[in-house]
Amino acid sequence: MNAHDSHSPADSNTGPEPFVGQSVRRTEDLRLLTGQGMFTDDAVVVDPVYCAILRSPHAHARIVSVDTSRAQAMPEVVLAISGAEAAEHWTQIPAGMDLMDMKLPKVYAIATDKVHYEGEPVAAVVAETRYAAEDALAAIDVEYEPLPAVASVEDALGVHPFDAPDGPWSPKAVLYEEWGHNIQCDWAFEIGDPDAVFASAPHVVSCRPAAHRYSGVPMETRAVVAEYDAGRETLKMRVSTQLPHQSRTLIAQILGLSEPNVQVLADDVGGGFGNKTQVDAEVIPALMAKLSGRAVKWFEPRGDWLSSGPASRDYAHHVEGAFDNDGTLLAIREHLVGDEGCDGATRSAGLGALLVGGTYSAGPYHVRSYKARVQAVVTNKAPYGAYRGYGKETANLAIERLMDTAAAKLGIDPVAIRQHNLVREFPYEMAAGPIIESGSFSQLLDMVTEAMDLPALRLRQEQARAEGRHVGIGVISFLEPSAGSIPMSVFNGYETASVRIMPDGKAMVLSGLQGIGQGVETSLAQITADRLGLHPGDVRIVYGDTKAVPYGLGAYASRGATYGMSAVYEAAGEVRRKLLKAAAGMLEVDPEDLELGRGEVWVAGVPTTRLSVQEVARAVYLSPGPYATLPGEESPTLEANHVWTNPNVSWVPDEHGRVRLYPTHGSGAQGVVVEVDVETGEIQIEKMWIAHDCGKVVNPAIVHGQIIGSTVQGLGGTMFEQLSYDDQGKLLTKTLNDYQLPNIMSVPPIEVLHMETPSPITPLGTKGVGEGGCIGTPAVLLSAVEDALREFGVTVERTPLDPMRVRALVRNAPQTAPVAG
Amino acid sequence: MRTTSFDYTRATSIDEALGALASGAQVLAGGQSLLQSMKLRQASPQHLVDINELDELRAVDLEDGGLRLGALTRIAELCVIAEVAAMFPSLQQAAKLTADVQVRNRATIGGNLCFANPRSNMASTLISLRAEVTVRSDGGSRRLAVEELFSGYLQTVLSSGDLLTDVHLPDPGRDARGAYREISRQPNGVPVVNVAVAVAEGRVTGIGVGGLGVRPLRARLVEEALTHVDVNDPRAVDEAAALLAGDLASTEPLSDMHGSAEYRLEAAVVLLRRLVLATTNERG
Incomplete structure (x- = not known):
């Protein structure tokens, strides 16, 4: 029994302790931990066939011919189809976003005339068994005419844009002939006359942070179970997706089906991380179901995820900062060049990450002059998708490396220069446009340095150096914009909720959010329970069924705590109003005199004059019914819908070209202690600290888990994970043996500290949470490693931090330091 | 798939x-x-x-002051067998760092050797311990040193009718010590390079190196040089360790995204120097 249950209504006149703010145990965990989850492939369907996809072995090639006849003749094969054959039955993939003059490839889910990356689908089969389906792939004869592979930005443009921002370009080959070049988007804006500020600034520092290509690796890869009913012309699909509603829209459009005839179901999703925010290969099993008349199961092999999954990072960033003598940041100029692979807007949604990187490079610091240029370049690698961080880690690495560089050059303590520049007054309109609605940046940095006992660590560091050991300390701040809302895209800015109390007094919430492991079933139930005076266990959260739930936008950009929770809060508030009104009528008092909690409503100060919520609900719906209980109400049952939007989002570029895509801003600070073996390049991470502020915390245990999880993913990406290609665009990391995910032994102790600075724009004060560790961890690790190698005079600005690269920094260092024996 | x-x-x-x-x-x-x-x-x-039902391939026996391990001995067993811990601690260290527990529970010492991964923890450690294997075929049986088993990248000298049945670890000698160290992206990951050193009576008796060439190596030139120098002298040990480049000349260097040939050699020399200094200067 928890503290809440032990109270009785008579204990207090102010009502019971709210569930919001408590570590309510996650509703979903019992089924997940006991193997009762319903992931896509768990679905049992009648007489299924299995889909397998033939993928291109070439990074760039023209398809001369595809012959499926040998495969089609195999005994267990039901259907084999080429891209050209499929093109007769579907449309090209509609773009998930279309803004800022971005170029959009015109491609089908199965390539027709050309392949643009190793792993692009060129044919598909369905067969009676998975074995037979995979056997059949070997019997599909494809003739390719290989084209020169564009494996890098230099290949794509002939010159790096840092050296010639406007060309002229001399591409090794052009991916999409109709573009005439390989730049998908070129976006620039400036404000506050930055060039003049730079020209007169006492100090100008610059750095070139760069990140390698990596991405999320969810336990459940892409998966679909599709059933087509030819009589009704309906398609029922289970999809492992973060966006069930937009998936339905896009799939219906691609297949030419009426949207109401398509149902997308996503019960348990085995990992999202932003990776499952597109419709690409998912439509292939749907078409196969329509053409074969059989239920089709498709479960993507791990190697296919790695070769075709939406990849991330893979950029180079040139950042300059103008500083005054006292360390005041005066202006930022940045140039971000992203290697998107073959596409970041149609097949998947990574392009926006580069725009975010180019918008938020001031981080949590005050600056009034800002100039950004972002170039998104296409190459013959897998598509560029969303992944936890979504450019916010790019921005953070840039500004934090800049702060460290400036601190060293100006002889200012690295923590002091940050404190000097942190934004302290809110709301704060950033030079680049977004409005940071609230925050406690300076206090967060204090929290971290105090928890670290920074002076003691510095002393230990000196002692270690005297012994020839290289200990490094990193301290950074980070900004965590959340609830991304991109105009002209499937990632828009609203969320829906439908809340109802049923006649038995229990509540049902239909949310447009999507559960992907982040605990929305629990946190939304806590909010609803508080509003309706119920226990969270009496609130059923329904999502992931387009047939049941009003159109909503799902899970991406840490939007749940901003959009999803606020929609539920407001809808539940309307139900609460009607519940109290009905109860007031039944008790013959004013609604204002009533209190609500623990499933009951009672007269304040007279706890014996009470009704159960169930009694009120039954009265409203059935006995006697709404005419008696809610007379005059326009919608006289205990149900309400709400669509929540936000005024801090601005679609239309202003006169400087700026937009506001994130309404809420979490923040944090991080610290780390590392020791570098300068002879081998190995890094030992001793301990990490992270202070975090996501506004009002609904469930501390869930927030804690999000922070730890994102920190470990940030660490894995910075240290171990890598999608590596050779110079012919061939993927070198096709298994998890080579693409190394962080294991438990690689994770240092992580101390999490919390602060709550409520957001003034959400009704509960909540802000998004989930990406912070991914945003700050790369910067804090690079900062610490540079600190450890300070006597060598090296700059650490590129990832991954693997032993070979760290050793190369030392070997090629401008200064040499004595090494212990 | x-x-x-x-x-x-x-x-x-x-x-x-x-x-x-x-x-x-x-x-x-x-x-x-x-x-x-x-x-x-x-x-x-x-x-x-x-071959998992063949009990005779699972036996672990004392043999001539050393140990005979059946080819089906699981890596997880090497982590717990008392004789391995007592006589060949480096083998236990290497076993514990091999893959994850689920893999160790199934993977066998014979299978590990026959897969001939140049970065195998087992191969370099067994080479340092001067281990031999018994290979049987229709035509009879033969014994060969572990370092002679490998012919190239993921290739052995075995022919299609051969079955590796036993691994023989010879008497480690008096006051035996040994140690295994690796550089990997992370613990339990595939090593980039690894080195194992065996020592008896304060002298180095064997050195195995993985991840340097396309096959696991015995560092004979280093072993030979170390017999002539004071193993307490870091500079002398360092010079001997640098002869690893010569040992590598017998095969093709390994180079991939996790480590260039240059890095692998440099790192292996560092590990080798540290292991020799540590094992020869231990006082038990």
């Missing part, structure tokens, strides 16, 4: 296994490497002979 179809024989005797091998079957031991490559369709054997 799924495998192509294949025939499967569960051997009930070594002779039955050898018969199947002679007719073209491939050995299935722990399956931790072979089944992966079959599921990736990198390997598509027509016929597998499963």
Whole structure:
């Protein structure tokens, strides 16, 4: 029994302790931990066939011919189809976003005339068994005419844009002939006359942070179970997706089906991380179901995820900062060049990450002059998708490396220069446009340095150096914009909720959010329970069924705590109003005199004059019914819908070209202690600290888990994970043996500290949470490693931090330091 | 992914296994490497002979002051067998760093050697311990040193009818010590390079190096040089360790995204120097 249950209504006149703010145990965990989850492939369907996809072995090639006849003749094969054959039955993939003059490839889910990356689908089969389906792939004869592979930005443009921002370009080959070049988007804006500020600034520092290509690796890869009913012309699909509603829209459009005839179901999703925010290969099993008349199961092999999954990072960033003598940041100029692979807007949604990187490079610091240029370049690698961080880690690495560089050059303590520049007054309109609605940046940095006992660590560091050991300390701040809302895209800015109390007094919430492991079933139930005076266990959260739930936008950009929770809060508030009104009528008092909690409503100060919520609900719906209980109400049952939007989002570029895509801003600070073996390049991470502020915390245990999880993913990406290609665009990391995910032994102790600075724009004060560790961890690790190698005079600005690269920094260092024996 | 179809024989005797091998079957031991490559369709054997029922391949016996390990000895067993801990601590260190616990529970010492991964923890450590293997075939049996087992990248000198049945660890000598160290992206990951050193009576008796060449190496030139120098002198040990470059000359260097040939050699020399200094200067 928890503290809440032990109270009785008579204990207090102010009502019971709210569930919001408590570590309510996650509703979903019992089924997940006991193997009762319903992931896509768990679905049992009648007489299924299995889909397998033939993928291109070439990074760039023209398809001369595809012959499926040998495969089609195999005994267990039901259907084999080429891209050209499929093109007769579907449309090209509609773009998930279309803004800022971005170029959009015109491609089908199965390539027709050309392949643009190793792993692009060129044919598909369905067969009676998975074995037979995979056997059949070997019997599909494809003739390719290989084209020169564009494996890098230099290949794509002939010159790096840092050296010639406007060309002229001399591409090794052009991916999409109709573009005439390989730049998908070129976006620039400036404000506050930055060039003049730079020209007169006492100090100008610059750095070139760069990140390698990596991405999320969810336990459940892409998966679909599709059933087509030819009589009704309906398609029922289970999809492992973060966006069930937009998936339905896009799939219906691609297949030419009426949207109401398509149902997308996503019960348990085995990992999202932003990776499952597109419709690409998912439509292939749907078409196969329509053409074969059989239920089709498709479960993507791990190697296919790695070769075709939406990849991330893979950029180079040139950042300059103008500083005054006292360390005041005066202006930022940045140039971000992203290697998107073959596409970041149609097949998947990574392009926006580069725009975010180019918008938020001031981080949590005050600056009034800002100039950004972002170039998104296409190459013959897998598509560029969303992944936890979504450019916010790019921005953070840039500004934090800049702060460290400036601190060293100006002889200012690295923590002091940050404190000097942190934004302290809110709301704060950033030079680049977004409005940071609230925050406690300076206090967060204090929290971290105090928890670290920074002076003691510095002393230990000196002692270690005297012994020839290289200990490094990193301290950074980070900004965590959340609830991304991109105009002209499937990632828009609203969320829906439908809340109802049923006649038995229990509540049902239909949310447009999507559960992907982040605990929305629990946190939304806590909010609803508080509003309706119920226990969270009496609130059923329904999502992931387009047939049941009003159109909503799902899970991406840490939007749940901003959009999803606020929609539920407001809808539940309307139900609460009607519940109290009905109860007031039944008790013959004013609604204002009533209190609500623990499933009951009672007269304040007279706890014996009470009704159960169930009694009120039954009265409203059935006995006697709404005419008696809610007379005059326009919608006289205990149900309400709400669509929540936000005024801090601005679609239309202003006169400087700026937009506001994130309404809420979490923040944090991080610290780390590392020791570098300068002879081998190995890094030992001793301990990490992270202070975090996501506004009002609904469930501390869930927030804690999000922070730890994102920190470990940030660490894995910075240290171990890598999608590596050779110079012919061939993927070198096709298994998890080579693409190394962080294991438990690689994770240092992580101390999490919390602060709550409520957001003034959400009704509960909540802000998004989930990406912070991914945003700050790369910067804090690079900062610490540079600190450890300070006597060598090296700059650490590129990832991954693997032993070979760290050793190369030392070997090629401008200064040499004595090494212990 | 799924495998192509294949025939499967569960051997009930070594002779039955050898018969199947002679007719073209491939050995299935722990399956931790072979089944992966079959599921990736990198390997598509027509016929597998499963040797897991052959109890004589699991025996662990004392033998001439050393130890005989049946080829089916699981890596997880090496982590806990008392004799291994007492006599060959480096082998236990290497075993504990091999893959994860699920893989160690199935993977076998014989299968690990026959897969011939140049970065194998087992191979370099067994080389340092001067281990030998028994190989049987229809024609009889032969013994060869572990370092002679490997012919190239993922290749051994064994022919299709051969079955590796035993690993022999010779008497480690008086006051024996040994140590294994690796550089990897992270613990339990595939090593970038690894080095194992065996020492008896304060002298180095064997050095094995993995991840440097396309096959695991015995560092004979370094071993030889160390017999002439004071192993307490870091500079002398460092100079001897640098001869590893000469040992590598016998094979093709390994180079990939995790480590260039240059880095691998440099790092292996560092590990080697540290291990020699640590093991020869230990006072037990």
